[in-house]
Every structure is written in C-alpha cells, then in structure tokens.
Amino acid sequence: MGHAAIVGIGHSRFGRAPDKQLHELAWQAIRQALQDAGVTQRDIQFLVVGNAGGWSSELLPAVVVGEYAGLTPVGSMRVEAACASGSAALRAAATAVESGKADIALAVGVEKMTESTTMQIVEMIGRAGSFFWEFEHFGLTFPGYYAMYATAYMHEYRAKEEDLAAVAVKNHYYASLNPYAHFQKQITIEDVMKSRYVAWPLKLYDCSPQTDGAAAVVVASEEMAKKLTDTPIWIRAQGVATGTANLSKRDNFLSLEPAVLAAEQAYKQVGIERSQSYKYFDVAEVHDCFTIAEIIAYEDLGFVERGQGYALAREGETYKGGRIPVNLDGGLKAKGHPIAATGVSMAVELTKQLRQQNPESRQADIKKGLAVAHNIGGTGHYAYVTIFSLNKDVRFT
C-alpha cells in the first residue's frame, strides 16, 4: 500500500453566498488548492466531489464542478456520507492514490445550502436518520436527535447548559480570528443562555448555522509529494464506522459508538493509546454540529475520561495552550457547516496547523507533528476519524 499526502489546500469563505452557484463555490477552493500545490488541472488524475445535495438544484454536481473547474475529462465520482461526506471524499481520493490508480487526486467538498429555505433544510436534515420510521412517524428533527444526547449527558453527568455554552463561546472566539468563518463575532455565556430554545436543552447558539462553502485538497503519492513540496502532510491513518440508522436501536445516548470505533481503528494504525490520546496530538478538529457533540467528541476520542468532557470545556482546556486545542478555526458551530465541505475543511485547517501557517492567535504549538480530525455524519450514522502527520512513518509502540 502506497502513502498519500496533502500537497495543496483551498477554502472558500464560509457563509451565505446567494450570488454564487455550487460550481463557483467549488472553483474558489479548487483554484487555491491547485495554486498551493503548484499544479494545474492537467496534473489531476482523479476528482472526488463530496456533496450531500438535496438543497441545491444540481443533481449531478461532480460533472458540473469538473467542467467549470476546467478538469474535464478527468475521471470523477461524487461521494456522500451525510455530514461526513468531506472525509469520505478525502478517503476516496487517498485510496485512489494509495492503490496506485492515481499519482495526484483532488478532493473537494461543496454545499450550497441556502438555496433552500430553512424549513426545507430542517425537513431534509431531519431525514438523516431513518426516513421511513423515525422521521416520518415521530417527526424528530436533527436538533431533536442531538437534544436527546444532551439530555442524557446532562442527566448522567450533572453537566449544565452553561457547560455546553462554553463550547460555543470558544468556537465563536476562534471564528472571530478566522476570515473564512461564517460568524465573525465573539459571544458570551450569557448570549448563549439568552438565546431561544431550539430543542431543549439546545438553544440557537448551541447550533451550527446553515452555510454555503467549499474546501479542496490536492492529494499526491509519496513520489509526487516529495517533488511538489517540502512539507507534505501525510494522511497517516483513517478509521470509519457507522451507527444504526434508527436511533431507537442505540444502546445509550452518552457516546457516538461509531466515533469510538473509528478512532480505535485509526489509533491502532499509529500505535496511539486511546486513554492517553491527547498526549499524541498537537491539535484536533471535531464535529461540533451542536455544542454537545463537541463535548461527547472529547470523550469518544479519548481526550478525557467519560463524563469529564464538559469539565474540559468549562476549564478552557481545549483553547490554544490547553490540554488539547480543538477547533481553532471556529468549528462547525461558528466557522459554519456546509455539509460536505466540512470534512475537507478540517483537512485544510489541520494542514495549515501542521505547516504552522495560521496567525499566531489561533496557531497551535506544533511539537508532535500529529493532528486528528473527527467528522460525523448524521447523529453518529457515519464516523470518519483521520490522523494527519508531518512524519510519513510515525508510529508508536
């Protein structure tokens, strides 16, 4: 099996983009990624487009993106894994390279959500469970799914709404330092607590917004990566697992089991001990579609013991300089969450972190050369955990 590295990154501004179509958003990210890699469209041998779709009119986004980006006749496919579609696209591009089918591949994640109304989006994302059973019969929406997790978590561990709010405050703070983020303003615990309930105990400021945006990465083989850059960022390991479509079949609502499984798979490939995992990473990106999701992610990734995730948030240990810095780009919560762009955006951010290209205010100290991305689809329906490294062969025993 060959190795694959990120050698170029691109990112559109996240936010509402009523003046741009899906392929225009994608091109913003692709153009940057090609330039950053020092390659042209002719060098790309495979294109993977992550797009969940449904809210925009383009039913077959990959060919439209490909043509607009000048990539035709490069072979392509679209991949979808709900909100983890971006990580699935990264995986498909990486395996194309690792299998020897391509020397250079391009993964792009793009979503034009605001083409639909909020109610349409609520309806569509609500189907991210089992449409025929839980959505159709019980009418649960997506905030409702995560509210069940928040309720169970708060009951079990005596966490407070203010603890959830601390995640939103941190992520808005870092978004205010990130010009690509949807939200540019800092908020306070009080702001969160005063915001209206969406699904108790989750309030408006506990929720990620509806966002348009795109992110892209150029992925290259070992031989090609070494020609193109002095600092390839290796896609060192990836774990992937799924949860039941029906939430009623879950054992508990304190953990997303597939995230634990995906992390274990990835950690095993690098020799990382889960109970001490925070010691291995300089920085992490986790899937904070709701504030409770970030807290549970801390625990599912082994950054802290079960029931202690909210304390990590409360004590500021996931800010820069803390035990493990998380979402220094603002996270889904405040950078925005254009569904399929998110996983690729995580890869872009961690590449910048490992390259030490961020402004100091939101640049992690890079001492270990290792970073982890945790990308969830639905309510733990999909989990992709990806480890990025400066050292191709890094392995602990």
Added chain:
Amino acid sequence: MGHAAIVGIGHSRFGRAPDKQLHELAWQAIRQALQDAGVTQRDIQFLVVGNAGGWSSELLPAVVVGEYAGLTPVGSMRVEAACASGSAALRAAATAVESGKADIALAVGVEKMTESTTMQIVEMIGRAGSFFWEFEHFGLTFPGYYAMYATAYMHEYRAKEEDLAAVAVKNHYYASLNPYAHFQKQITIEDVMKSRYVAWPLKLYDCSPQTDGAAAVVVASEEMAKKLTDTPIWIRAQGVATGTANLSKRDNFLSLEPAVLAAEQAYKQVGIERSQSYKYFDVAEVHDCFTIAEIIAYEDLGFVERGQGYALAREGETYKGGRIPVNLDGGLKAKGHPIAATGVSMAVELTKQLRQQNPESRQADIKKGLAVAHNIGGTGHYAYVTIFSLNKDVRFT
C-alpha cells in the same frame, strides 16, 4: 498496488417493486452475494452503496441499507456518478481493497425509481446535464439528448431506424432468457417501428425502462480471494473519464469521447490494441440506455470501425456466437436500468459469464477469459470501462 477480485455476486429481480423499499431491494442482492462468497456480514470491512437517488425518500441510503443488511458498524459511503454509479461503487470497493484498507469490501448498487412518477423521473433525469443552463433554459430531456446523437449518427453514416431497432430486438431476446430481467417478452423490428416516438428518431422501444432493482458484489484481496474461491474474477483494469456537463460544448455527436478515453486507459493497462479490441474479449456489457447508445458503444470500445456499429447490429454480430457477444443478459434496454444498480449488475453478469454459470442459451464461449463492461453516466458525462479476467496477471504486449 494489490489486486482485487469478485468472489461473490447477488442480484434482485429487476422490474417494478411497489411492495419493496430501497433497503429491502438492496438486501436481496447483498444476501445472495454474501452466500455466494461464503462470508457473513462480520467479514465485510467496507461497504460502498451506489445510489443516484432523488426519486426515493431515503436521502441517506447507505446507513439504512447497512443497518437493514446487518452490516452496522461497518464503515461505509455512498457514491454517485449518475447512471455509472454502480461502476463507481465497484471502483471504490476495489480501491479500498487494492490500497490495503480492507481485505473484503462490498459494493451494492440499488435504485427505487418507481416511487416517483414518470414525469418526476423525466424531470430529474433531464437534469443529468447542466441544470442551470441546458435543462432549465432549453428544456431538453434525456431522450432528447440521445436523440441528438441518433440524429447525427444516422445523418453521417446513413444508418436507419431499423438498425437501431435491431439492438432492441437482440436485447429483448436475451432478456426473455434471463429471469432477473424487467421485460420477459421477445419483440420484432416491426414492434419497435410501430412504437410511438419519444424523441425522433427514438421510439418507446428504443428506450430503457424505469426499473427498481439492486445488485451486489463481494470484492476481496488476492490472499482472501484465494481462500474463498477457486474462480475469483479479477477486476483487472478500469478506466474512468468525464464529458462536459453542457452538451453544447461537445465537439461532435457521433461518439462519447469519455468512453473512448476510459477504454484507452483500461486497454493500456492490459496491453489491448483498441482497433482489434473485440478479439481480446469473450463477452461485453455495454450501456444501452437507448439503442443508439449501444451502437456508439461498439465504436467507442473499438469493436468495429467508426460508422460500422449499426452494421454490427444489423448483421447480428453481437449475438452469442458473433464477432463479440454484447448484453447477453438483456442490457439496460430489456433487463432494465435501475440507475446505480446497472454498473454492479454488469459486474455480476460478467462474473457469471466468466464462471460459465449462465444457461447455455445466453452463455458466451469463454476462451480468452476476458470481459469488458462499459457504463455511462448521463449522456457521456461519466464513462467507466472495466475489464474482468480469469487470469490475475493477464497482459498482452
């Protein structure tokens, strides 16, 4: 790079399945494929679901299929490449194996089209070009796209409507021998000629139907394949290319350029000379969404010179025993075309052909141990050409 082989196949009956949901159709195929491979759900390490969707209510089909098939928590993703989604799923499963990420992967293609009305399907498939430009502004539907190719072809080469009809007659003949096919009746040239025009010169009997169905294959690494079966069918080579989203940007309407490119890529990997390609294969599956598409496929694959494809059809040279037998399962035209199931169905059929498991009436003579599948998405928006072999290392120089 490792090798990947098909070690298990499954196929639902194609047709209208008002009593079955998407995941039930998928399970019919998956269950057979697991049994045929002699494995259980626990052996599957990665699941790829090909599904174009849009016409059925399940927006996130892969997790629902995974749960229903007892595959949770196996990691998964959905892939889409329009009508070539099945070949894209096969590719994603094969690269997972070839890259060393999985020892055994499962690719399933499934579509529940008849949940929507014909007009809804016409509207959605019409978007298989560029929605914002050609579909929205000119109102072209999918038969209209291919009618432009048929018109250009007939004008350039003096082919007749009866020549197109010959393809439909052949494919209905073989469908009548295939219990999994949507249509079970033979038809005559006169039947085709008397059927009503959909988009001149294409008549109803020139068109593939709206079909529900699923197909599945178990893909294994070399080591695992040799443990599981005496006759692994190797996924020897695959080419993939794309065409412009907008048909107005095409150079001509006599050929699907990406099919030529994809074939060249695949042929190069095996050392096949394009101008003599029919000599290398025992049997082929080609994408006959409309009769004209099969004729152009003969030429794009190099089975015959440009402008001679219709003669091949007229002279019966693509029946069993002819120059190159094509679509001995009935093809899209008569077996049916449940969009994402089609590419996987082609892999299932060619596996059966190479294993010599078909009834004699539609079993090709297997002398060379090589077969080719040509799967198109949209109107040449995607092209996937896959070569299957009995000999893992077969290569011509």
